[in-house]
Amino acid sequence: MILVPAIPQDLEFHNFSDQRTLLNIPHFWNVVSNVPFVLIGLIGLYQISKNAFSGILEDLVIPYKIFFLGLILVGLSSGYYHLDPTNNSLVWDRMAITISFMSFFTISIGESVSIRVASKIFLPLLIIGILSVIYWHHTETLEEGDLRIYAMVQFLPIVLIPIMLMIYGSVLSGRSWILSIILCYGIAKAAEMYDGWIYEMTGFSGHSLKHLIAAVGAYVFLLSFKFRKPLNSKESVKQC
Numbered sequence: 001m002i003l004v005p006a007i008p009q010d011l012e013f014h015n016f017s018d019q020r021t022l023l024n025i026p027h028f029w030n031v032v033s034n035v036p037f038v039l040i041g042l043i044g045l046y047q048i049s050k051n052a053f054s055g056i057l058e059d060l061v062i063p064y065k066i067f068f069l070g071l072i073l074v075g076l077s078s079g080y081y082h083l084d085p086t087n088n089s090l091v092w093d094r095m096a097i098t099i100s101f102m103s104f105f106t107i108s109i110g111e112s113v114s115i116r117v118a119s120k121i122f123l124p125l126l127i128i129g130i131l132s133v134i135y136w137h138h139t140e141t142l143e144e145g146d147l148r149i150y151a152m153v154q155f156l157p158i159v160l161i162p163i164m165l166m167i168y169g170s171v172l173s174g175r176s177w178i179l180s181i182i183l184c185y186g187i188a189k190a191a192e193m194y195d196g197w198i199y200e201m202t203g204f205s206g207h208s209l210k211h212l213i214a215a216v217g218a219y220v221f222l223l224s225f226k227f228r229k230p231l232n233s234k235e236s237v238k239q240c
Contacts, residue, residue, distance in 0.1 A: 001148045008145030009136070014085035017196040018205035029208040030082040036215035037075030044068030044222050055172055055228030059115050063106045063122050070100030071218055078211070091137045098129030098153055104181075104221070105157040111172055112164040129153045158182055171231055177224035184217030 022028035045068045047053065048061065056064055073096035081093040102125040110118030132149040139146040161182060165175050191198060191206040191213055198206035 001152055004148060006139070006144060006146035007148055007151065009087055009090075009140060009147060011087075014087075014090075016082075016085065016205060016207050017199035018208060026084070027082045029205060030211070031079045033208040033211035034075040034079040034082070036212065037071045037078070037218065039075075040215060040218045040222060041068045041071030041073075041075065044071065044218075047222075047225075053225035054230070055174075055225040057107070057110050057115060057171070060107055060110045060118060060122075063103045063110070063118070066126070067100050067103035067107065067221075070096055070103055074100060087137065087140050091133060094133045094136075094150065095130055098133060098150075099126065100218075101154060101157060102126050102129040105161070108157070108161045108164060108178065111170045111178075112161075112168040115171075158185060172228045173231060174224065174228045177220065177228060181217045181221050181224075184213055184220060188213040188217065 016027065016030055018027065018029050020028055025031055045065060048056070048064055048068070074093070077092035077096040081089040083089075103122075106118050106122040106125055109121070132153045136145065136147050136150045162179065165178060169175070170178075188210045192210040193206070195206035195210075198204070198209060
């Protein structure tokens, strides 16, 4: 990334295909399609607090909770951003996204590489994620916008997680659950890229669809807690 020139935010990014106002809410579907994030975040926080799952790592309960708290923040901040899409409102959306991303990355490291390492790097990863957004916004105010660090925060974990699963395996059963979540993310990004085309074909924008597909990925993560199980203690010690 050092060798790549600075990447400014394309202001056309804010010009989404579906501009309709319904019920006095501008960009209605781009706003309300964030509601599932809030609901899934609330359900996840409640059920983890009630110790309702066997398919989680108890030593990483804080990253799990922060992941779902991040989802709530994503729903609220993304809804706020889409009411009036600008670089200034996008800051809050991206900051919330990094909180959930870094939490998910930490959990994946704990499952595949080491719970101890994951516990130690969780806070630094959160700080890096938040600072990447602050750095981007600061450079935009200087008219030298640079998204490179934020891009690494968002996309590098998606590359590294499958590699970790292939090399180290997992202390929990059902690695396909994690791969399914990453697949949902990929489909969501594709829907975002083809926002206008999907809107022309269906009357429902690709960006709104992106929100719903990403929320499905978050729900798959929550659902996996009921079905994934710890592997035998010998394998678990080996992985940790």
